[in-house]
Amino acid sequence: MGERNGREDEAERLVGEHYADVLRYCRRHAPAGLAEDAAQETFLRFVRARSRYRERGRVRAYLVTIARNVCADMVRDRASSWAELPEALPGGGDPGEADDRRDLASALARLPRAQREALELRYGEDLTVGEVGAALGMSRFAAARALSSALEALRADLGIQGEKDREV
Structure with a gap:
């Protein structure tokens, strides 16, 4: 019984620490109105697979990977497409700043x-390049190449001149 309470305490701690991050990710990727369900399913899958999880990195990166799969499953089940970024972001302040955000959102939406x-x-989730690769099912090298290509495409699209990223 002591082991069970320990696992339950650990699960509660993980939910408390990472629920907001997982829910934020799910709000962007789950079908409309299903973000909370996706977040809950993410933690259920994590608890079920906990014995197979090896502490090789941050738990949050592993949870985001699970959330990505949960959201993809929900999208497939609903036969709908992934939500695209909005053409216009809500703005306040300087109108030039709002134009910049709209330009960036449009440039992001044009990326693969x-x-x-x-x-x-x-x-957005502050994962390392290795964690990005693991979440997307690719090597660290492939993730670094995807990030570099994306940043290069954004610079070209937005007409930004600058030096190459020293560290993606």
């Missing part, structure tokens, strides 16, 4: 989905 996902995982 794999590159857009790689950017989101790397910069």
